[in-house]
Amino acid sequence: MPKLTLKDLEKIREKARRSTILREGAGKAKITVHMGTCGIAAGARNIMRALVEEVERGGVEDVILTNSGCAGLCSHEPMMTVQIVGGPPVKYVDLTEEKAKEIFKSHVMGREIVKEYALAIGSEQTSTK
Amino acid sequence: MEDLSLHILDVVENSIDAGARKVEIKIYEDLKKDLLEIEIIDDGKGMDEGTLEKALDPFFTTKTVRKVGLGLSLFREAARMANGDLSIRSEAGRGTTIRATFQHSHIDRKPMGDLEETLFTLIIGNPEVVFSFAYLKNGKMFNMNTTGLKKKLPGNYFSSSEGIKVLRNELNKLDGF
Numbered sequence: 319m320p321k322l323t324l325k326d327l328e329k330i331r332e333k334a335r336r337s338t339i340l341r342e343g344a345g346k347a348k349i350t351v352h353m354g355t356c357g358i359a360a361g362a363r364n365i366m367r368a369l370v371e372e373v374e375r376g377g378v379e380d381v382i383l384t385n386s387g388c389a390g391l392c393s394h395e396p397m398m399t400v401q402i403v404g405g406p407p408v409k410y411v412d413l414t415e416e417k418a419k420e421i422f423k424s425h426v427m428g429r430e431i432v433k434e435y436a437l438a439i440g441s442e443q444t445s446t447k
Numbered sequence: 448m449e450d451l452s453l454h455i456l457d458v459v460e461n462s463i464d465a466g467a468r469k470v471e472i473k474i475y476e477d478l479k480k481d482l483l484e485i486e487i488i489d490d491g492k493g494m495d496e497g498t499l500e501k502a503l504d505p506f507f508t509t510k511t512v513r514k515v516g517l518g519l520s521l522f523r524e525a526a527r528m529a530n531g532d533l534s535i536r537s538e539a540g541r542g543t544t545i546r547a548t549f550q551h552s553h554i555d556r557k558p559m560g561d562l563e564e565t566l567f568t569l570i571i572g573n574p575e576v577v578f579s580f581a582y583l584k585n586g587k588m589f590n591m592n593t594t595g596l597k598k599k600l601p602g603n604y605f606s607s608s609e610g611i612k613v614l615r616n617e618l619n620k621l622d623g624f
């Protein structure tokens with residue numbers, strides 16, 4: 319076996335560090351797409367796909383994408399909640415795939431809340447889960 | 448709901464809301480018998496008799512954020528429109544099985560839609576749940592299980608670019624199945 323270089327070690331360490339973070343469920347950000355009946359009927363699955371595409375495209379390893387149940391705001395679906403480690407949860411409503419991608423780039427990657435699409439910042443969790 | 452894959456997503460979300468840690472999705476298609484059957488089996492908290500009786504009532508929900516619960520009644524309607532039906536077996540503390548049947552060739556049977564996308568969404572969005580999926584179509588079988596797939600991942604996690612790649616490779620096998 320060839321000798322490990324410093325760079326290899328760095329890579330291994332980085333990988334180990336990342337997987338620990340993920341195991342603990344404490345990625346850099348968590349995005350929750352609401353998947354109740356109204357959300358699904360309004361296109362929540364496509365929102366999820368748009369976010370998955372962003373994660374894949376950017377080679378992102380520390381953003382947790384998850385689903386939750388209905389949030390009780392059926393007329394504003396699809397919805398998602400974005401929370402950056404240390405920041406308030408922000409609820410985004412009336413989403414399209416384009417809006418979701420914009421929010422991913424701005425809020426998740428750039429830490430800039432997209433106020434235009436946000437319903438509430440720091441509101442309590444209304445999901446049933 | 449436009450297609451059956453979206454109903455499946457919705458019904459499995461019920462399982463997850465009920466605290467399921469294991470969900471089995473089974474699809475059975477048989478053109479000779481002109482039958483399509485979808486079964487979703489979970490190990491969630493189940494329903495007591497009172498809940499079970501009312502579960503198909505569109506004005507019933509045990510959720511607190513709103514007044515109506517439509518998911519199951521819509522799925523039953525989709526089945527009945529296609530000369531089929533929906534049944535629920537459930538036991539409090541044990542889990543729930545939802546089974547829907549359809550006449551395969553019925554003009555009002557909704558198309559299957561994008562099953563890959565439904566599985567993708569469920570598996571990525573619910574890392575704590577073990578999913579297994581079996582699709583039996585005219586004698587051919589497609590099988591997958593997230594336990595085996597997870598072993599290939601750093602951090603046991605699907606919602607990373609690496610995890611997504613592994614999952615995509617697996618689900619691509621459904622193309623043209």
Ligand SMILES: Nc1ncnc2c1ncn2[C@@H]1O[C@H](COP(=O)(O)OP(=O)(O)O)[C@@H](O)[C@H]1O
Pocket residue numbers: 355461462465489491492493494498502503507508509510515516517518519520542543
């Ligand atoms: N898999 C399940 N396990 C336990 N309870 C369930 C399950 N699926 C449905 N239920 C019960 O049936 C009710 C109606 O379900 P549904 O028609 O999907 O409406 P909703 O999920 O919006 O309440 C739920 O509120 C819940 O009490």
Ligand SMILES: [Mg+2]
Pocket residue numbers: 355457458460461516517518519
């Ligand atoms: Mg439901």
